[in-house]
Amino acid sequence: MSLKKxxxxxxxxxxxxxxxxIYVKTHFVLHxxxxxxxxxxxxxxxxxxMAWGTRISDFVSFISDRTAKTFLTSFRVIAIFGIGYWLYSAIKKRSSKILISAIALIFAGALGNIIDSVFYGVIFNDSHAQIATFLPKEGGYDTLLHGKVVDMLYFPLYKGYLPEWLPFYGGKFFTxxxxxxxxxxMAISTGFMMLIVFNKRAFSKKR
Structure with missing residues (x-):
């Protein structure tokens, strides 16, 4: 797979x-x-x-939420350079198409969320009880590196109460x-799944 592709x-x-x-942010109120x-x-x-709304401060109590957010965003920015180098190296070595495609998906997904974390706090105002505006005159809802990642895809495939006989969770409402x-x-998850499912083909060794 070429660099252009x-x-x-x-x-x-x-x-x-x-x-x-951007569409959801400028057309929907939060929730x-x-x-x-x-x-x-x-x-x-x-x-x-982080993933599923987890925060670094949930594990390290002495770090404030803002410090943790700054650290997390900075780490993401550094990590994207590492993923980019991995992608470039894989293309240069003419690695398998599966490996290059998987890294490209991970890179694109990581970069997409980094854009939110770095810039959205500056270019949008708050979405609480109002529809956000792009580049508001009064400024954004936060500073650089403190943006929030926008999520919107929700698949409640099943909702209901679990059977009483199940240990620990029996009788509880489950989604x-x-x-x-x-x-x-989705891009990040797909990339990682490709690496796991097609591991041998992705990392095949030439004679």
Missing amino acids: SILLITVILLIDQISK DSVEVFSWFKIYFIENEG FFEPVFNIAD
């Missing part, structure tokens, strides 16, 4: 990711939802931390699949 794949994913996020199907909704939330995510998250 990799860049095209990354560009397409980034465009779809950012267009969907608004639209039912597309009974099992799929557009549900606008914002993620301040599958509960996490809300975005296109960038």
Whole structure:
């Protein structure tokens, strides 16, 4: 897979990711939802931390949320350079198409969420009880590196009470699949799944 095709794949994913996020951010109030199907909704939330809303400060109590957010965003920026080098190296070594495609997907997804974390706090105002404005005159809702990642894809495939005989969770209300995510998250997950499922083909050794 050539460098041009990799860049095209990354560009397409980034465009779809950012267009969907900007549309939701500028047309929905926080926690608004639209039912597309009974099992799929557009549900606008914002993620301040890592995957599933986890924060560094949840594990390290002496770090404030803002310091943790700055550290997390800075780490993401550094990590994207590492992923970019991995992609360039794989292309240069003429690695398998699966490996290059997987790295390109991970790179595009990581970059898409980094754009939110770095810039969205500056270029948008708050979405609480109002529809956000792009480049508001009064300024954004936060400073550089403190933006929130926009999530909107929600697939509640099943909702109901679990059987009483189940240990620990019996009788409790359960939703599958509960996490809300975005296109960038899908790209990252797809890339990692490709590396796991097609591991031997992705990392095949030439004679």
